[in-house]
Amino acid sequence: MTRIWNDPAEFADEMIAGFVAANERYVRRVSGGVVRSTVVPTGQVAVVVGGGSGHYPAFGGLVGQGLAHGAAMGNLFASPSTQQILSVAKAADAGAGVFFTYGNYAGDVLNFDAAQDRLRAAGVACETVTVTDDIFSARPDEKQKRRGIAGDLTVFRVAAAAAEAGYPLTEVARVAALANERTRSIGVAFSGCTLPGAPEPLFTVPEGRMAIGLGIHGEPGVDETDIPTADGLAELLVSRLLDEVPDGVSADGARAVPILNGLGSLKYEEMFVVYRRIAELLADAGIQAVDPHVGEYCTSFDMAGTSLTLFWLDDELERLWDTPVDTPAYRRGSVTTAARADAAADEPAEVTAIPPADDESCAAATIVADAVATIAATVDEHVDELGRMDSIAGDGDHGIGMQRGSHAARDAALTARDAGAGAETVLVRAADAWADKAGGTSGALWGVILTSLAGKLGDSGTPQPADVASGVAAGLAAVMAYGKAEVGDKTMVDALVPFSGELTRSVDAGADLADAWSAAADAATRAAASTADLLPRLGRARTHGQNSVGTPDPGAHSLALIVTAVGALLDGNERN
Template identity: 75%
Template sequence: MTRLWNDPANFADEMIAGFVTAHQRYVRRVSGGVVRSTVSPDQQVAVVIGGGSGHYPAFGGLVGQGLAHGAAMGNLFASPSAAQVYSVAAAAHRGGGVLLSYGNYAGDVLNFDAAQDKLRAEGIACETVVVTDDIFSAPPAEKHKRRGIAGDLTVFRAAAAAAETGYDLTRVVEIARRANERTRSFGVAFGGCTLPGAEEPLFTVPDRRMAVGLGIHGEPGIDETDVPTADGLADLLVGQLLDELPEGVATADGARVVPVLNGLGSLKYEEMFVVYRRVAELLDAAGAEVVDPHVGEYCTSFDLAGTSLTLFWLDDELERLWDTPVDTPAYRRGAVAPAPRQDATTTVTTSAGGPVTVPPADEESRAAAETVRAVLEATARTMDTHADDLGRLDQIAGDGDHGIGMRRGAHAALAAAADAATAGAGARTTLQHAADAWSERAGGTSGALWGVMLCAVAARLGDTRKPSAVDVAAGVAAATQEVMMFGKAAVGDKTLVDALVPFSTELTRAAEAGASLAAAWTDAAGAAARAAAATADLLPRVGRARPHAERSLGTPDPGAHSLALVVAAVAVVLDDSGRT
């Protein structure tokens, strides 16, 4: 269990602050994460990595000479927001373009892609390589859908070495893709991890049993077996990985390979050494030549009791790059010539602090802004009430943090909206501030999607006059289209879209028929609740729950259920306020 924290909501920020203070030789803080505190050469490609916090040394611990130029660090087990990724990438950029690389999770893809679009729009060359090393998360024919786990290290290191050597962006991308194609990983767990402030772990494993094929965010394993001996575990790990050699490696016999035995949080080094002894024997028996073996913690999951094995199959160029010296807070190889320190000052931003500048608004819109604030108060209360239940729903086929993320996002949105409304903002500006704060603080897939939804609705409210029911319905319709485009989900995929589409359809129908906003919203909320409940009969086709599709049968989708809870709470506010 996690034992030390202050306010769990501030854990990630306080952790990053302490990390930077302890490692100023290597990193400095910028909004959204960290970048090197040393000077990188002009025109060098900047390799920017990232993901949720809670995986140390991934991701901030891998920033330094010879490895990453920056790391976008999201909240606990939640992807960084698009704004955070953009901020880190812009700070790391040295004129040679940016490579974004991260594990293949839905929230990370949404947010990193949005940041990439913004960088490109500003004339900064930017490319992306996602890490897909987890062999148990999808079959070989769908390896582009696989998750990224401890194989992050090999891809990040190969790409950064290419950048350090002076390769241009095109060649750095090619190296990163080749490294990813030649990396395979497989993990097991004996017990789940517990987030700060949580009373229970994200998942549990029965005593003397082992989860096979788990994810690093607490996603349950694909299978479960009795706990084997150390040698038995090595046999399982190596056997599975040798059964799927990458393209270009016809046989293990004669091939050169970097093995990475990774501890996931609470497995002791001594235990891993016992396992690695047998791993080395098996690789030798297969004829593989081991290069630079790694045994340690490279991508953890808080206190998760488990381990993973990564095999990185080298070619001549990748092996030359692998020898590039590295000096970071948590990972060092060879001797690096010290580089001069940056003169830049530390910059830290918060989601709800400092003065708020707002455009002019009339009295009617300012009154509507107060309704926005009341709606977000109800949303935050609802998430406080249901966060644990949403987490339990998410544990069944996901990573169990949906309730935590929704509560975090709702409270951040409320704080930002309160600041804007107090400063005299109209409805549009108030809700826009809330949208930005939700996306920033919640992170992950739901944070990105709720940011998109609130932003789309805000655009239809305006900062002048009283919004009508038709205005609000048009905003929700626009939000629905943007979510489907942004998240690439459709009705039937078992996501929040399954509740959002019928909600929007009914809201538009009732509003255009002349119903008041309160009446139209209430009818639409009922449609959302029915649709959310019906997702229990669906199998997930996209997102983090997809590898555990069968487990989710009989359970409603957490995202659809949380949407239904929110719109039901809003219906009460609109009815009480007499909105027409």
């Protein structure tokens, strides 16, 4: 369990502050994460990694000479926001483009992809390789859906070594993809972890039992057994990995790096007892173990568990692997220490002027700001419930993420309204703040919905019900394009589709906004209820072949709660 914090809501920020204070020799703080504090030669591709916090040394602990140039550090178990990734990437860029590499999780993919689009739009070359080493998170014929776990390290290191060797961006991407293809992991777990301030663990494993393939955020595994002996565990891990040797590799005679990674509470001594047998089994299979790693490379707070990774080398990969690294949490070989970079002051946040608005739009802006404040209050009221629902289906951060996002949106909306902004501007500011502060999948999607809706409200005149309905429809279209989810995937789309459909239908039939919105909210609530009811059963039933993209999501439930509360606000305004 986690025991030490100040305010749980500030945990990630304070953790990053302490991490930077302890490691100024390696890293400096930028908005959204850290970059190297040492000089990077101009013209070197910048390798930017990232993901949620709670996995130290991943991701900030891996920034330094020979490894990452920057890490976007999200909230606990939540993807960094697009804005955070963008900020880190810009600070890390040394003029030769940016290479993104990170574990394959839906929220991270959403936000890194959006950041990549924005970098490219700004003329910065950017390529991406997601890490998909966890062989139990999807079948071999759906390898691209697999999650990334401790195998992150091999892909990150190879990409960084290539960058330091002067490879151009496309070549960095090529060797990183090759490293990913040749990296396979399998994990087991004995207990879950507890997020700071949470009353109970995010997930549990029954006493005396071992979950096979359980994800590092508690994503369901493929099997559960009694805890084996150390030798039995070694045999399980090695045999399953030998069942899936990469194409073109023959185990007998191969050279491979074994990485036995601890998730937090399974300790070094236990892992060495297991490794003793792993070494024997690899030798028996004719595999030459190169540079074995036994330690903590990607943790999940104090989760008890371990994973074994095999990184199947070829000549180029081995040459890139065998290079020096000097970072806060990971060091190999001898590094010629680079000079400390001038700590360029962080660029001040861009202050953009409030566009002019007429009185009608300013009046509407007040309703918009009230609605955003209502959203924040609704999330506050339900934050524990949302967290619990998400801990069954996902990684338990939905409540916290929604809270951080909606609070930031409320503050931004009120500030903009007080500065005389119109409806569109108030909502755009709220959307940007939400996406930036919340991170994760839900943060990105709510940012998209509110931005789309804002575009139909304008900063002049009173928005009409048809504007709102078409704005919501635009938001729905953007979410489906962006999140790649469809109805039935158990995501917020399941509630957003009936909401948008009913809103448009009612408005087209002549209803006023309050009535149309209420009818739409009812439709969303019905859809969300059936989705939410499925969660516990689905959580238990999810097996091999399904991954975190498209799995049940409490996002439908929170959407229903929010549109219902906003409906009540509109209805009250109507009556007054």
